[in-house]
Amino acid sequence: MNKQEYWNRVYERKEEVSALLRSYWHHYSHMGTWQFWIVAAMLVLPLVVLYFTLDRKRILEVLFYGYTVHLLWTYVDMTLELNNYFVHTYMLAPFLPFGLSVTASLLPVSFLLLYQYCLNHNKNFYLYSVLLSGLFAYGFAVVSSSVGILQVRKGMNYFHLFLIDLAVAYCSYWLTKVVMAMKNNKDGPRSHFIIIKKLNFNKYRIYDKAKS
CATH class of the missing domain: 1.20.5 (Single alpha-helices involved in coiled-coils or other helix-helix interfaces)
Known part of the structure; x- marks a missing residue:
């Protein structure tokens, strides 16, 4: 052939x-099934919550983090579904990505609000991300599987989902720190490398301004 x-x-x-x-x-x-409305609620309700809870003073930073979570989880979800490791058995429409409600709304908004909380209250983002990732992997995913909305197949398990949640949260966090450091750099592109070298990823705060 x-x-x-x-x-x-x-x-x-x-x-x-x-x-x-x-x-x-x-x-x-x-639209006549209850599963459709559960999937629709997972798309709409987090966005409504976000509208009323988003910190407008840090809107670009917080939304950038949430957008990065959405982007990374979308690629992961598409790869897992393509290889039948992860199956969303109910969807908003057959021509839309099956996991749209989760990867475009529920997960990004949840981690975005966690990021905002840790930023505003100087909390340890790494620790809180472990807790939220565990909640999604061993809470949300387990319940979704039990009611038939989600299937985890071919040897994949909830611990794998936990690791993926954590990896996406951390990668998005580090990328946001780098971008914010570049944004707050007043010396131009030549000093970007210096700022990145000065980043302390063990700090609870999202970024530290470069010292003059």
Whole structure:
């Protein structure tokens, strides 16, 4: 089979899968099911909470952190679903990412608000992230699996989800620290490397201004 024949087979399989998903959604995940409204609530309610609790004084920093969590978890979720390790069995629409409610709203908003809390109250972000990651992995994921909204397959377990949550939270945190250090640098691009070297990732605070 040549390259084009491979792609023709891929296109055919994609059309078949798309048709199956549309049929499944119309039978089991449409607006008349309670699962649909649970998924919709996971998308809408965190955003409503965010609107009323977001610290406007730090809006760009906090939202940058939340956006990074969303971006990283979206890539992770797509990879896991593509390889059948992680399956969202109910979705808002068959043409949208299946885990949209979780990766675009519930997880980012939760970690974003945790980041904001630690920032404003000088708390240990690393420790609190462990607690929130455990809550999602051993609380939310377990409940979701028990009611059939989520399936963890092919040897993957809740501890793996805990590690992924933690890795995403920490990577987003470090990236935000670097970006904020660059933002507050008044000496221009040449001193960015110096500022990054001065970053203390063991500090509870999100960033330290460079000393003049």
